[in-house]
Structures are given as structure tokens and as C-alpha cells.
Amino acid sequence: MDFLRPTTWEEALAAKADRPEAVPIQGGTDVMVELNFDVRRPAALLDLGQVAELRAWGMVGGFCRVGAGVPYTTIIEELGGPLPGLAQASRTVGSPQIRNRGSVGGNLGAASPAGDSHPPLLAADAVVEVESRDRGVRMVPATAFYLGVKRSALEPDELIRAVHVRPATGPQYFSKVGTRNAMVIAVCSFAIALHPGERRVGTGLGSAAPTPRRAYEAEELLARELDWQAPLDPALLRRFGELCAAAAAPIDDVRGTAAYRVHAIGVMARRTLTWAWNDHLGRRAA
Amino acid sequence: MRVNGAAESLDVEPWVSLLDALRDRLGVTGPKKGCDQGACGACTVLADGVRINACLALAVQYDGKEITTIEGLATGDDLHPLQAAFIRHDGLQCGYCTPGQICSAVAMLAEHRAGMPSAVTERSGELDEAEIRERMSGNLCRCGAYNGIVDAIKDVAGQEAR
Secondary structure, three states: OEEEOOOOHHHHHHHHHHOOOOEEEOOOOOHHHHHHOOOOOOOEEEEOOOOHHHHOEEEEOOEEEEEOOOEHHHHHHHOOOOOHHHHHHHHOOOOHHHHOOOEHHHHHHHOOOOOOOHHHHHHOOOEEEEEEOOOEEEEEEHHHHEEEOOEEOOOOOOEEEEEEEOOOOOOEEEEEEOOOOOOOOOOEEEEEEEEHHHOEEEEEEEOOOOOOEOOHHHHHHHHHHOOOOOOOOHHHHHHHHHHHHHHOOOOOEOOEOHHHHHHHHHHHHHHHHHHHHHHHHHHHHO | OEEOOEEOOOOOOOOOEHHHHHHHHOOOOOOOOOOOOOOOOOOEEEEOOEEEEHHHOEHHHHOOOEEEOHHHOOEOOEOOHHHHHHHHOOOOOOOOOHHHHHHHHHHHHHHHHOOOOOOOOOOOOOOOHHHHHHHOOOOOOOOOOHHHHHHHHHHHHHHHHO
16 A cells, blocks of 8 residues: 655645545544455555645635635634534534544545535535646535535545635524434434525435435425514424425435434424524524 | 654554554553544544544654653653542543543543533533533443543542632
């Protein structure tokens, strides 16, 4: 096994272009499990830990641009204001030890349908910045990034550089179901983001289909019928939960049954919308 | 890299984890191999003061870094306050998870001091039992000595507050 250790982004892109089979590794919290258990024996590892810019975030063109290697700990500490949904999900990733090393870039690269950062990224209309040496930068909306179980739109010669998310203009919430509160893979998860300026609500479902996905029909229902000045109509809330559950296409596996996941998505959809709506009305009153 | 204050130089294959490098190459056996997949926390060490799972870290990524294990916490015969508190409060039974628990607790108290929120933090920021349990959720104890572990950490946190 070769170990490639670029120190700049340009070197990293060149290494990936020359060795497209190289597996990128940042914090190692995902790749290392496969190495330790000999699930995968890559011909080469591409260590991105020396590329300092990947661990920085900043505001670019009205978006919060989060480097692919920014650890969850940093998101929790520094981005709870602009990216509350992602920060909330970050607080629940793995364990404190994992959060010190793991990153959103790694979550995207692995493209597991159970990754905790995907639902809030979908709900907030995130865009993934990927780049290759030979074809330059591509900006891929999160909705087009996930293609299948652990498959993404990333080409073999590309690396994930950052994720761009517009700072929140309304309340955002994340919820997940697991057998305990740490170090378990989500049975299923749900994220919501209110966009009051556009009179729109974004959603994200995790671990409930081959890919993380949005509940479009549920979003359209709220765009059509939600009264942004009034308390939530219980009938509308119920239909929202039903449409979110209907957007799920889960499987039975060791973590839970498909029927349970569908049910839980509906419950989490109602809960998170209620929490967000209470905040929304509270803010208007304040 | 530096391990518990001593400079160590070693050649390892790129796939060797930090945990295996510490245990098998350097004979530093405090960090334990429990699950080898980041779920149990028995291998927790401090890398430049930050708690990590040594089983999920590649040794080569820690070139030049300062690694602290349970062996590096005491000063001579003087135990680290958390080591002493774990003994005082029976924060262990078999002891296998203890090196990881204590390293984790050292970093956890530092994180809390630095104002780092957790999944259960609302407003107060006080290090109550719920906070301690959440912040220590990356370390499993199969003997179930959690009550003693929480008491030990609460004790040390209280001493710091006084």
C-alpha cells in the first residue's frame, strides 16, 4: 500500500489524478474501520490531513463555505449560529472522540445513507464543491450528489474541497433514532429548515432510502398551505408527517425494520416541524 | 512523535494504527484494544491535548505530534486528580476501560472549561450528571461502573470549581 501525503490542494489534486484508485483519508474515522477489519485493502491512501486549507471555513459570496476537513467539533463550536441544523446533527455524530476527527467531507465521501450530516445539508440546500486537476471545479447540489448506497457523484479523479451552505434565515432542527445516544449508526434521521423569506420549508431524510433524500411532496404541501403568521394547523401537521413518511423507501436490516423507519420518519417530521414552528412564532413575537 | 514527553522514532507501515504503534512497537499498553472500530473508547489517548480513538488514527498521521496516554498523566508517584478520584469512587471493576475513561475525562473537562456545548446542553452550562454522561458517551464500561465514573468526574470538576 502506498501512502500519499500532499501538503497543498494542488498536490492533492495531482495525486488523485495520477492515482484515481487512491482512497482519500482525513480523520480516518470511517476508512480506518475498513482497514482494521480488512474489508478493504486500497492500493494507495491519500492522506489529506496535511492540506491545512481543508480545515478552515469562511464566508464566500453569501454562503458559509466549510472546508471538507473541518471536524465536527469545530462546526459545533463555531457554526451553531449560521448553520444550526448541521451543528445540531454534528453534536450527535459518533462520540466526542469521533467528532474531534470526523468531518463533513468524509461523510460526503463515504456517501452512506445513514450519514448524520446529509439530512441537514439537504434541508438547507447545500452545494458540494468538488474539483479535479484536469476538469476543474464542479458545484454539485446535495440533491444531485447522492447516487446510491455509498455511491456519490464524485468522479474517481475528483476530491471534495468544501460544502457551501447559506446561513440560516429561520429555525432548523435535526432528529435521529438510535439504540443509544452515542456511537450507533442512525436507524433513521430527519432534518428540517424553515426559509421564512421564501415561505418554504426544506427537509432531509437519512437512513430511510438508498440515498439521503428530500420529501418533495411534503415540502410542496407546506409551500402551498402553510400560514406563516398562524399557529400550526394540526391537520396540516399530520399530512406533512404522512407525506414525509411516504417519501421514505427504507429496508429491513439489523438496525430496524422498514415499517418502523417509515413510522419514525413521520413522527420526527411532525416533531421537528413543531419545534421549528414554535421558534418561528416565538421569534416573531419577540 | 512524542509519547508521554519522550521523543520516539519508529518506522511503521502506512496502514498501522496509532494504537498498534503504541502497544506493539513502543510497548505503551495503557491504551486498550476493545473494538478496533471506534465504538468503545478503550483506546482513547490525547493527541496535542485532543481526545481521539487511537484505533481510528493512522500512526503516520501523527508524525511530530504529542501523544499522551494514561501512563503520562501522573507526575512521578503523584496520581493525576482523576486517577485518584477513580480509585476513591470505585470508578472501575475490571479496569480494562479505565485508561480510556480517564484520558477521555481529562479532555472532557478541558472541553467543558473551553465552553464546548454538548447534545444535552441548553443554557446553564453546568457540568451536571446528564452533561457528564453525554460527554463521556464515547467510552463504554462493560462492568457497568458508570455511577462511580460519574461521581469521580463530578468530584474533580467540583474541586476545579472551588
